[in-house]
Amino acid sequence: MVVFLAAAINFGHSFVNNSPAPLQQEIQSHMGIKDSEFNAFYSIKSLSSMIPPFALTVASGRFSVKQLLMSFSISVAVGQAMFTVGLQY
DSSP states (O other): OHHHHHHHHHHHHIIIIIOOHHHHHHHHHHHTOOHHHHHHHHHHHHHHHHHHHHHHHHHTTTSOHHHHHHHHHHHHHHHHHHHHHHHHO
């Protein structure tokens, strides 16, 4: 059961984050945006996957592992909340 849930979570993450095409039509119709606006929106959203590795390298020398895990967990939760609210309005 645990293996199934882990695989389901991994599939969901890949479906939503790595391939915007399956959700593009739904997001565009809901938000009323064009292809170029959707691409810009997805590019900005993808920045959150590029910045943490650089920040983690610098922060790992200054803070404990517990502090880093808590700060990154909170930042991920806030980012997901902002994305969800953005889709609502």
